[in-house]
Amino acid sequence: MAVGGYVGKILFVNLTDSSITTLDTLDYTDYIGGKGIALRLQWEFGNPEVEDGFDPKSPIIFMTGPLSGTPVPTNGRTLLAFKHAAQESGKCYWTHSGFGGAWGPELKFAGFDGVVVTGASETPVYLWIHDGEIEIKDASSIWGKDTYTTEDSIREELGNDPGIRIMKIGPAGENMLRGACILNDTCHAAGQNGGGVMGSKKLKAIAVRGHGGVPVANLDAILADKKKHLDIFLGSDTRAAQAKGRTAYPNYKGGGACFGCDSPCRSFMMPPTEPKGGSSCGWYIAYNWSRATFLGMCERQKTEYGDYYNEPKAPYSIDEWAGLYAKSMDLYGISGYDMLGMRTAGNWLMAICHDPIMEGKFLKLVVDEMGGEPGSIEFAQSAPRKVTYREGKFGKLLAEGVLRAAMEIRDNPVEYGLTAAQGQFVWEAYQRVYPTNYAVEHHFYRPSCAHPGYDIRDVMQSPVTEMLMGLGTRDTMSNHHSFHCIQDDIGHRSTRAYSKATWGSEEAGARYLDADGNPLLQNQLDSPEKDTYYTFDLKESTPVKPNFTVGAPEALRISRGTGMQTDSLCYCDWRFPCIAGGQGVTNTQTALAELGMDDKSPWLDTIYDPSTMTDMGFGARFYSAVTGIEKTEKELLEDGLRCVVLERAILVRDNNRTREDDYFNDIIHNRPDKNGITIPKDELKKGYDMYSELMGFDKVTGNPTRACLEKYGLKDVADELEAMGRLPG
Numbered sequence: 001m002a003v004g005g006y007v008g009k010i011l012f013v014n015l016t017d018s019s020i021t022t023l024d025t026l027d028y029t030d031y032i033g034g035k036g037i038a039l040r041l042q043w044e045f046g047n048p049e050v051e052d053g054f055d056p057k058s059p060i061i062f063m064t065g066p067l068s069g070t071p072v073p074t075n076g077r078t079l080l081a082f083k084h085a086a087q088e089s090g091k092c093y094w095t096h097s098g099f100g101g102a103w104g105p106e107l108k109f110a111g112f113d114g115v116v117v118t119g120a121s122e123t124p125v126y127l128w129i130h131d132g133e134i135e136i137k138d139a140s141s142i143w144g145k146d147t148y149t150t151e152d153s154i155r156e157e158l159g160n161d162p163g164i165r166i167m168k169i170g171p172a173g174e175n176m177l178r179g180a181c182i183l184n185d186t187c188h189a190a191g192q193n194g195g196g197v198m199g200s201k202k203l204k205a206i207a208v209r210g211h212g213g214v215p216v217a218n219l220d221a222i223l224a225d226k227k228k229h230l231d232i233f234l235g236s237d238t239r240a241a242q243a244k245g246r247t248a249y250p251n252y253k254g255g256g257a258c259f260g261c262d263s264p265c266r267s268f269m270m271p272p273t274e275p276k277g278g279s280s281c282g283w284y285i286a287y288n289w290s291r292a293t294f295l296g297m298c299e300r301q302k303t304e305y306g307d308y309y310n311e312p313k314a315p316y317s318i319d320e321w322a323g324l325y326a327k328s329m330d331l332y333g334i335s336g337y338d339m340l341g342m343r344t345a346g347n348w349l350m351a352i353c354h355d356p357i358m359e360g361k362f363l364k365l366v367v368d369e370m371g372g373e374p375g376s377i378e379f380a381q382s383a384p385r386k387v388t389y390r391e392g393k394f395g396k397l398l399a400e401g402v403l404r405a406a407m408e409i410r411d412n413p414v415e416y417g418l419t420a421a422q423g424q425f426v427w428e429a430y431q432r433v434y435p436t437n438y439a440v441e442h443h444f445y446r447p448s449c450a451h452p453g454y455d456i457r458d459v460m461q462s463p464v465t466e467m468l469m470g471l472g473t474r475d476t477m478s479n480h481h482s483f484h485c486i487q488d489d490i491g492h493r494s495t496r497a498y499s500k501a502t503w504g505s506e507e508a509g510a511r512y513l514d515a516d517g518n519p520l521l522q523n524q525l526d527s528p529e530k531d532t533y534y535t536f537d538l539k540e541s542t543p544v545k546p547n548f549t550v551g552a553p554e555a556l557r558i559s560r561g562t563g564m565q566t567d568s569l570c571y572c573d574w575r576f577p578c579i580a581g582g583q584g585v586t587n588t589q590t591a592l593a594e595l596g597m598d599d600k601s602p603w604l605d606t607i608y609d610p611s612t613m614t615d616m617g618f619g620a621r622f623y624s625a626v627t628g629i630e631k632t633e634k635e636l637l638e639d640g641l642r643c644v645v646l647e648r649a650i651l652v653r654d655n656n657r658t659r660e661d662d663y664f665n666d667i668i669h670n671r672p673d674k675n676g677i678t679i680p681k682d683e684l685k686k687g688y689d690m691y692s693e694l695m696g697f698d699k700v701t702g703n704p705t706r707a708c709l710e711k712y713g714l715k716d717v718a719d720e721l722e723a724m725g726r727l728p729g
Contacts, residue, residue: 003029004217005066005626007108010041011134013127015201016056016119018136025113029629030713032568032636033065033113035096035479036643038081041116042094043646043717046083048654051092053085053193054176054200056120062107062167062206063114065570069105069214069259071222072622073229074572076258078104078184083654084473085200086178086193086338086401087438093473093657094650096567097190099167099182100258103208104570106165110210117203126154126168126205131212139204146170146331147183154207161209168205169195170333172388176200178401181335188258191335192474193401217628225621229578230262263575325380332384338402338440348402349374351429352409358425361417369394403438406430431667440475463552464559466679467687470662471560471702473651479563479573546679548687556687557694558637564647565619565640578615642712645695645704649717652703652726659702662688698728705729 003026010023028037038061047057060082067075077098084095107115111132121136124143128135142153147170154166165184172180173195180195198204216222257263329336353363353374363373369392372378386395393416397405406427409416413423433441468476566573620636623629631639651657663669663681672678689699696708705728709718721727 002215002217002628004215004628005070005623006033006113007111007212007214009112010037010063010114010116011112011129012045012116012118013134013136014119015117015121015125015136015203018121020134020136022112023116029066029627030639031643031646032565032623032639033068034063034077034079034568034570035081035564036568036639036646037114038063038079038096039094039643039646039650041114042081042650043653045116045118046094046650046654050083050654053083053092053197055083056201057118058083058197059116059118060194060197060201061114061116063570064104064108065568066627067569067571067622069108070216070626071219071226071260072571072626073226073260073262074258074575075260075570076100076102076105077570077572078107078190079567079570080182080190080192080194082192082194082197084192084438085176085196086403087473088403091437091655091661093437093655094647095192095473096478097182097192097194097474098478098567098570099184099188099190100261100572101165101184101188102259103165103167103184103188105214105259106163106208106210108210108214109212110208111212115206117201120200121202124174124202124204126203126207128158128207130209139202142204143174144171147333148186148331150205151185154205158207158209164207164209166205166207168333169198169203170331170388172196172333172384173199174204175388175390175399177334177388177399178404179335179338179398180333183330183333186330189330189335191338193335193338195333195335216626218625221625222622225618225625228615229575229618258572261572263572325384328380328384332388334384334388348406348429348433351432352426355425355429358418358422361422362426365416366394402430403434428667431665434665435668436470436664437473437661439469439472463546463548463687464555466546466664467548467552467556467684467691468559468563470664470684470688476563479567480559546683548684549690552687553690553694556691557641560644561637561640562616562619563640564643565636568640568643569619569623571619571622576618578618638712641695642714645708645712646714646717648697648702648704649709649714649721652701652721653724656726657703659685659688659700662702701728703728 006025006029008025010025010028012021012023013019023041025037028040031037031040041061041063042059045059047055050058052058061080063079063081065075065077065079068077069075077100079096079098081094081096083092085092087093087095107113107129110129112129115127115129117127124139125136126139126142128137142150145153147168150168150170151166154168155161155164158164167182167184169180169182173182176196176199178193178196180193180199181189181191182194182198183189326336349366352358353366366379367373370379370383370386372382374383386392387398388395390396390399397408400408406429409418410423410427413420413426416423418426435441465476465480468480562577563573566576569576617633620631620633623636624631648657655661663684664679668679669681670678688702691697692699692702695704696711697704703726704714706718706722709715709721718727
């Protein structure tokens with residue numbers, strides 16, 4: 001029978017010999033699309049001997065999902081997959097990222113569901129994919145150009161068609177920074193060092209244009225569920241805020257949305273300084289995260305090391321600084337999240353510059369080489385360029401990524417004018433921001449700049465979040481925004497129904513259990529009192545150690561399978577699975593109030609009722625309506641779990657991953673937070689063991705058994721692992 005949602009072909013491009021072939025997408029539908037198909041392609045075409053993502057033998061994969069380019073809401077996502085180039089030497093895990101916009105749907109309109117690129121060109125090139133055709137074109141004239149100039153130049157060369165969508169890298173990717181991103185339009189970025197991987201292949205850009213369509217099996221069913229989805233999110237935070245604008249942000253000039261999306265989370269920022277352009281993640285990130293780095297809001301976070309931040313003295317407007325710094329990184333193609341970032345790497349950098357234990361030594365090095373301290377206009381103007389071109393000691397250090405920079409300072413502190421103790425602090429500061437496997441703390445802890453007043457490890461959310469983090473190869477927010485953001489606000493909603501809606505488990509929604517086994521809720525910013533814990537009935541209680549065994553293993557299985565499903569269908573995980581409308585609402589509103597800003601927000605009247613707003617079945621129903629392949633919610637979850645199993649098998653084959661790689665670093669396991677709480681390895685292991693039993697994994701290694709692999713139709717995978725001596729049992 002005809003299958004909707006897929007246009008039928010996946011491009012396979014070898015840049016070493018310029019060969020171009022195609023694969024039949026329908027051979028891979030058991031893996032849904034997006035991340036799932038990328039996993040299968042990595043298994044078939046990835047080289048297990050690759051030890052660095054910059055190796056030409058390592059492919060980079062760009063995949064859409066069956067919902068891409070259809071009337072399904074939020075269908076503009078594209079999934080990227082490749083071997084990481086910034087992780088610890090010897091690990092080099094398979095990882096993934098993604099971006100929104102319209103590039104993915106346009107690729108399908110051009111006749112292709114995905115693109116696999118392997119090898120490396122001798123000279124700079126870009127790919128031009130249009131209406132079933134592909135050309136490898138010379139990029140020598142744009143090599144070295146910034147991302148905005150690259151886009152304008154390619155579009156002009158191809159005839160100035162405004163419908164052409166261009167994914168490209170900047171000089172940071174060309175120079176193989178271990179923190180370079182890939183940019184689509186002026187604001188949609190994919191991180192995890194995909195930009196450096198493209199640069200290692202001399203691949204400057206991929207331009208796409210098509211005039212075809214994407215077939216769907218049941219348009220009426222799609223439109224009916226689309227209306228239900230819009231009803232659920234009507235009046236949610238992003239839509240309301242973007243629709244009315246924010247007078248508090250003078251540089252905010254309106255919002256925009258990705259292809260087929262109802263939530264305009266893209267902000268167009270017009271700062272008084274160049275460059276101008278879009279800013280993804282909405283006004284609250286574009287402004288608040290930048291403001292935090294600039295003003296040092298998080299200096300109020302008391303840690304065992306003392307204050308993490310001091311307020312930089314710079315007589316510049318926050319809008320001027322934020323606009324210049326953020327867009328400068330976009331121009332060079334630097335990940336503003338992971339390198340010189342506003343939130344993660346920025347936390348590490350601000351710590352080693354301003355913590356009292358450092359005695360100002362590293363700050364002096366940064367100022368001397370960058371012309372200004374982090375948070376200053378001088379730093380914003382020069383740091384991206386100096387890191388991109390590895391200028392000076394600091395530029396060379398950061399160009400290799402935060403992990404290698406921290407290891408270098410730890411091992412050679414004298415070369416940076418530091419003592420051994422200060423070098424160790426630099427390493428431990430890194431560990432606090434990257435708890436495991438070079439995965440940043442994005443919603444694992446919340447030292448977020450928009451949430452002042454917390455200890456850096458004070459807001460661990462739930463045992464499920466921690467287990468997701470340990471099992472992954474990057475931060476869990478890649479496909480768990482809906483889960484995590486609702487968890488953010490669970491404290492003040494305080495209902496068992498909300499917990500159950502969020503995690504599929506009544507017990508697993510809370511971080512702690514009390515002595516009687518009842519869940520406790522850690523308060524959020526607007527709860528009755530800070531640093532106090534409450535039961536579901538809002539009765540004050542005492543924090544105890546996290547519990548990984550009651551509800552959490554079952555919820556972990558559901559959330560891993562559902563997260564994989566979201567990344568494979570390629571719709572937005574800010575909106576799916578549909579938990580409830582208005583994510584992160586009260587935290588953001590309260591953060592604004594603490595900044596002395598207008599806290600009258602249009603979303604305050606939003607009604608939160610999990611019994612009417614939660615609908616975890618959207619994915620299966622949209623998939624069935626688009627493809628014509630009928631799937632129940634449970635059946636599509638199993639397809640997601642097949643991909644979870646295959647992902648673990650890839651990590652076993654390529655990296656010999658075992659249970660020991662699933663734990664966190666010593667800072668997390670051994671050093672208590674201010675409430676005296678740690679994450680004990682033995683307790684975490686109990687949760688992992690129960691999860692392994694549910695999945696059919698071996699408890700000792702945490703890896704899939706032959707029975708598990710064959711259950712999901714992966715006999716060939718089991719055979720290869722057995723031949724390598726890496727099949728448990």
